Amino acid sequence: MYSRAYKLAISLPPLAWVTLFLLAPYALMFMHSFWTVQDNQIVHTWSLNNYAKLVASPVYVQVLLRSMWIAARVTLFALLLGYPLAYFLSFHAGPRKELLYQLVIVPLWVSYLVRGYAWKTILGGDGVLNGLLQFLHITQHPVEFLLYSPFAVVLTLTHIYTPFTFLPIYASLEHIPRNLVEASQDLGASPRATFWRVILPLSVPGLLAGATFAFVLTLGDFLAPILVGGPGGTMISNIVQTLFGAAYQWPLGSAIAVCILVLVLGLLFATERVERKWTFS
Amino acid sequence: MSAAAPQPRTKAGGLGIYAAAVFAFLYFPIVVLVIYSFNGAGVGGFPPRNLTLEWYRILFSDRAIWDAVLNSVIVALAAVMIALSLGLPAALALDRVSFPGKALFRRLVLLPLILPGIITGLSLLMFVRYTGQKLSLLTVILGHGTALISVATTELFAGLQKMDRAQEEASLDLGANYWQTFWRVTLPNLSLPLAAAGLLIFTLSMDEIAVTFFLIGRDNTLPLEIWGRLRRGMTPEINAISTLIFIFSVALILFWYHLRTRGQSSAEPLLAAEPESFQGKLR
Structure with missing residues (x-):
């Protein structure tokens, strides 16, 4: 029903912009990952050297594995905090549901930096927590391991991404037809059985979406490790960022970035397929 | 029948305490x-001593901070313009045109939403350097605008899907051309989603740090200015500006919810007021 001119007018500008400023840059990064550096100059000779270097060097693999381990822990904790919260709000919050829901959303909107900074002031050697511990005479000297550790990264990112994880879970719980829950109870299932056999399976798509959010966002994070991580909390994106900084190692950095990209897209693709399988309608 | 199925509220006691603990965890750092x-x-x-407004006084006379705030506002406004003016046609195209590579296009537009910011930021950095441009607020605007087309597209696409198409068809049947129909029917019908998406993009841009990190020139945005100061040491002045950012974000969000919920009846589920961009879907 629409004319050719109308169709062109609405599809060409975004298509052109996105191709120029999104597709071309991503492609440029992909190309860089096959190029090499000679005498501080990027040479456009194609090779798999950068990737070979990544596989051969234990440092990169080790940091990648550590990043995935941190991301896995953040995902687990975000689910452990976010799922029961979503379940409580969806099924048991009664008339306060709307207010409580808004209360979960507000921290989601609070600047990433503000939340990261807040944890830095809490966990630091002369921070709030250490002040409290000494005030209560639990410790005599500041506990230093709180800040600048993988623990601090996991804690901070769990705090930042729990509302993100909560959202899709809550959405899928809200979409469960309540008469299914009633039917389960009418047929004699205990609340526990109703949860495990009706509610939980039906909320799997939201659970997966939330878990993917937490994992992917954590895996690509490089700010929290700088803010609260210290040397032991360095993650894979920090290596990319360092390579792009003073070292001028764009090709190698690009190769790592491409690996992260492939990992992320692979994960998204996989969870999307599983989600689709679990979605009944 | 529904009377025979009471909510199992009695079992919720422990769960309620757990939920309260999660809330405490979420708000504890902000309160501190x-x-x-x-x-x-x-x-x-601990405990906090010598309560004072001194940090706010220092903050208000801190030129560098307010320059950065101004930069952030400029960037955010420009990003809103770019993202909306490209996100609207993109949403229209996805809603009503079929063209080769449409599925790919949709995924490409939405990619910055789910990709780690460092990848989008670095790609654009390489692109900017490759084309011989200098890093400045303009490159930050380019980055924010391009990355946030994703948010504009998803929000406006959702608005289009909810829109009643009969009005547009009537307008076309009655002899208006597509262009007139767009300006007089489609756009006015989209004013609420447009305002809501604009507000959302503004907020996200004001807070953005991962992409900005790589595209910033000599002029800092507010988050980057704060970031730079954190390396030189922390003072409660940063707590003060963070508190103001927090209050400002909450105010914007309340306004945003007001916009979003004004367009729909209260009978609709609360969830309908959620940013579509946050629903965790890439399709």
Whole structure:
């Protein structure tokens, strides 16, 4: 029903912009990952050297594995905090549901930096927590391991991404037809059985979406490790960022970035397929 | 029948306590941050001592911070313009045109939403350097605008899907051309989603740090200015500006919810007021 001119007018500008400023840059990064550096100059000779270097060097693999381990822990904790919260709000919050829901959303909107900074002031050697511990005479000297550790990264990112994880879970719980829950109870299932056999399976798509959010966002994070991580909390994106900084190692950095990209897209693709399988309608 | 199925509220006691604990966890750092912005004795320690407004006084006379705020506002406004003016046609195209590579296009537009910011930021950095441009606020605007087309597209696409198409068809049947129909029917019908998406993009841009990190020139945005100061040491002045950012974000969000819920009846589920961009879907 629409004319050719109308169709062109609405599809060409975004298509052109996105191709120029999104597709071309991503492609440029992909190309860089096959190029090499000679005498501080990027040479456009194609090779798999950068990737070979990544596989051969234990440092990169080790940091990648550590990043995935941190991301896995953040995902687990975000689910452990976010799922029961979503379940409580969806099924048991009664008339306060709307207010409580808004209360979960507000921290989601609070600047990433503000939340990261807040944890830095809490966990630091002369921070709030250490002040409290000494005030209560639990410790005599500041506990230093709180800040600048993988623990601090996991804690901070769990705090930042729990509302993100909560959202899709809550959405899928809200979409469960309540008469299914009633039917389960009418047929004699205990609340526990109703949860495990009706509610939980039906909320799997939201659970997966939330878990993917937490994992992917954590895996690509490089700010929290700088803010609260210290040397032991360095993650894979920090290596990319360092390579792009003073070292001028764009090709190698690009190769790592491409690996992260492939990992992320692979994960998204996989969870999307599983989600689709679990979605009944 | 529904009377025979009471909500199992009795079992919710423990769960309620757990939920309260999660809320405490979510708000604890924010509360600490706000309290210590009034602390005369610095960012740490316990209990807070010598409560003072001194940090706010220092903050308000801190030129560099307010320059950065101005930069952030400029960037955010420009990003809103770019993202909306490209996101609207993109949403229209996805809603009503079929063209080769449409599925790919949709995924490409939405990619910055789910990709780690570092990848989008670095790609654009390489692109900017490759084309011989200098890093400045313009490159930050380019980055924010391009990355946030994703948010504009998803929000406006959702608005289009909810829109009643009969009005447009009537307008076309009655002899208006596509262009007139767009300006007089489609656009007015989309004014609420447009305002809501604009507000959302503004907020996200004001807070953005991962992409900005790589595209910033000599002029800092507010988050980057704060970031730079964190390396030189922390003072409650940063708590003070963070507190203001927090209040500002909450105010914007309340306004945003007001916009979003004004367009729909109260009978609709609350969830309909959620940013579509946050629903965790890439399709």
